[in-house]
Amino acid sequence: MVGTFRVFTVNSLVRFGHRFTGIPVAVCLLPADLCLDGEVLSNIASDMGAAVTAFVQPLFRPGQEVVLDGTSEYTRNDVFALFWFTPLVELSLCAHATLAAGHVILKELKSVHQAIEFKTLSDRISVVRDSWGQDTRIALLLPADPQPCSLADYSDVKGGASTSQRHARRASTASTAVSTTPTLDKKVTEAEAVAGLTRNRTIKAARAAFESRWRGTGKSDRVASALSNHPSHGTGGLQSMAPEHFENLEGLTETILGSMLNPPLVRAVVYGPLHRNLLIHITGGPTELRHFAPVFTPEILVLGTQNKVSSLVVTCSPPAGANYDFAARCFSPWTNVEEEAMTGGSYSVLAAYWSARCGLKELRGLLGNHRKGLVNLMVSRSRGEYVQMSGSSQTIITGNYDL
Structure with a gap:
């Protein structure tokens, strides 16, 4: 056996107060010293059964004091590598899976930090706690798509949707x-x-x-x-x-x-x-x-x-x-x-x-x-x-x- 790590299934983007809503995401917390290739990660994603699996792994700064006990490296650290896999391919970005990963670190594991950073294939993504009334949300910043190409308005098409x-x-x-x-x-x-x-x-x-x-x-x-x-x-x-x-x-x-x-x-x-x-x-x-x-x-x-x-x-x-x-x-x-x-x-x-x-x-x-x-x-x-x-x-x- 190569190793054991913690896994979570998270409903991301739930409608507050409504059960059985949101997007199921699998989150896997990989140990810092575990190195797995893309084929293995895809197979794990297939085992997890969700459309997308987020893999989170701690990253440490030079000279940083590290405690590898399965919890401290996630609760006391604020920088992580993040990968997203479907059973077939690795994704360049998956926002709702990133929210789920942030939820696990910040809320489920009770991180000492208000904000954490994920280093991904696309960019660095900051994730922060975002309280709104009784609903404690997780917020992240995504690289924006440029203003879309070749858009034309068709508001006059018969049968168009109503405007509120x-x-x-x-x-x-x-x-x-x-x-x-x-x-x-x-x-x-x-x-x-x-x-x-x-x-x-x-x-x-x-x-x-x-x-x-x-x-x-x-x-x-x-x-x-x-x-x-x-x-x-x-x-x-x-x-x-x-x-x-x-x-x-x-x-x-x-x-x-x-x-x-x-x-x-x-x-x-x-x-x-x-x-x-x-x-x-x-x-x-x-x-x-x-x-x-x-x-x-x-x-x-x-x-x-x-x-x-x-x-x-x-x-x-x-x-x-x-x-x-x-x-x-x-x-x-x-x-x-x-x-x-x-x-x-x-x-x-x-x-x-x-x-x-x-x-x-x-x-x-x-x-x-x-x-x-x-x-x-x-x-x-x-x-x-x-x-x-x-x-x-x-x-x-x-x-x-x-x-």
């Missing part, structure tokens, strides 16, 4: 995009993408629906328009992507919507380059969002892999009088997770998109489909682009893992 008083200040377009080249630390090959989620799919039926209901309806023109950079935006509008990338994302969006028997109308399409998120804003509100059910055919998996898409984020406006600003679901078939609660990159692009659209710095989002979570987002550009994300977590299982 909360969103009276909505802007018609977002501000200037910033072009960056994103990177992922572990790429999925086209063969892996095709093999990942083609089982148990009604692909023939979906393709027949695509041909009979999508082609020639004019809806593809709406997708193209939503992705385009309208000349009327002028020099202060959104920057265009490379033409070939634009065309391929247009085709990917059309194919995703075309795989559905009753595709929704599109209000806007956004690409967040930092974390490779394709965001589709649909009309029809939460009801349409709840019934959003694409079939991820091999064609979609290959197109997404070729065009640097790691997640599909589908979002909508709330009903009138709701206590949240947007609702969203996240699909990641390119990392072998057909639907997951959310990814860190999705929070970044959602914050950038809805902040620009609503004219708000602080936002609240309702996430997921059957099992919902609640996230608080704040966009700030005073010290560079970042998003503050906060939410509540609840530990539901504790134990030990024997390796």
Whole structure:
């Protein structure tokens, strides 16, 4: 046996006062002297059974006095390495799993520190205690996605979602995009993408629906328009992507919507380059969002892999009088997770998109489909682009893992 370490299952982003809500995350506390490769960590993540497993390992400064008793290195230390794994791949960012890891260190283990820092593949992420009434939340700072590329407003599309008083200040377009080249630390090959989620799919039926209901309806023109950079935006509008990338994302969006028997109308399409998120804003509100059910055919998996898409984020406006600003679901078939609660990159692009659209710095989002979570987002550009994300977590299982 290599060693034993403590493990936790945490519901991240729970709705305070509501049971059986939030996003299940596994958190593993690795000893400081235990070195494991990515394949082993992926296998442990598979054993843990959650969509994402966070691995936390203490990091020590030169000359720092260290006590390795299984507890002190976590409660008295304030710097940790953090890795996120699914059973298939290592992730470059997972915000709700980071919140869960922060919850374990700061609240479950009762760290002596008010704030801790995680060193990750993406960046250094600070996690702090954030009290709000009786609800003690954990907050973290995420690197923000640049203002999304090629956004167009489709507020006049028939059947659009209602607008509440909360969103009276909505802007018609977002501000200037910033072009960056994103990177992922572990790429999925086209063969892996095709093999990942083609089982148990009604692909023939979906393709027949695509041909009979999508082609020639004019809806593809709406997708193209939503992705385009309208000349009327002028020099202060959104920057265009490379033409070939634009065309391929247009085709990917059309194919995703075309795989559905009753595709929704599109209000806007956004690409967040930092974390490779394709965001589709649909009309029809939460009801349409709840019934959003694409079939991820091999064609979609290959197109997404070729065009640097790691997640599909589908979002909508709330009903009138709701206590949240947007609702969203996240699909990641390119990392072998057909639907997951959310990814860190999705929070970044959602914050950038809805902040620009609503004219708000602080936002609240309702996430997921059957099992919902609640996230608080704040966009700030005073010290560079970042998003503050906060939410509540609840530990539901504790134990030990024997390796």
